[in-house]
Amino acid sequence: MSDAETTLAQLRRQVADFVAARAWEVYHTPKNLSVAIAIEAAELMEHFLWLSPEQAVAAMEDPHRRAAVVDELADVLIYALSLSNALGADVSEALQAKLACNEERSPPEKWRGRARGVDDASVGTTG
Numbered sequence: 001m002s003d004a005e006t007t008l009a010q011l012r013r014q015v016a017d018f019v020a021a022r023a024w025e026v027y028h029t030p031k032n033l034s035v036a037i038a039i040e041a042a043e044l045m046e047h048f049l050w051l052s053p054e055q056a057v058a059a060m061e062d063p064h065r066r067a068a069v070v071d072e073l074a075d076v077l078i079y080a081l082s083l084s085n086a087l088g089a090d091v092s093e094a095l096q097a098k099l100a101c102n103e104e105r106s107p108p109e110k111w112r113g114r115a116r117g118v119d120d121a122s123v124g125t126t127g
């Protein structure tokens with residue numbers, strides 16, 4: 001099913017069912033799941049290692065490379081959903097609260113087309 005046909009609750013349930021069918025809940029602690037997310041994110045980044053931004057975009061035109069990246073992205077998302085299940089965190093509420101915080105922190109009239117660390121006073125300073 002596509003994003004348009006699947007709810008976040010359905011995905012969380014699928015992940016929970018997968019974990020429960022294998023009795024993996026004992027391993028799915030917040031610490032283990034956060035480590036797993038970091039590891040999978042590193043595997044995702046590995047696909048772009050040593051590539052320029054332009055090369056990275058071009059690499060995603062290759063169906064096999066793109067599929068491998070999407071597969072790693074799925075791993076990150078599965079572990080993130082599993083962590084939300086373990087924490088009992090409402091992902092939609094958390095995401096909306098974080099977006100609201102980011103909206104205040106990075107208002108579009110100040111940050112449109114700019115990035116922190118690149119276009120602000122913190123570049124080239126120490127401390």
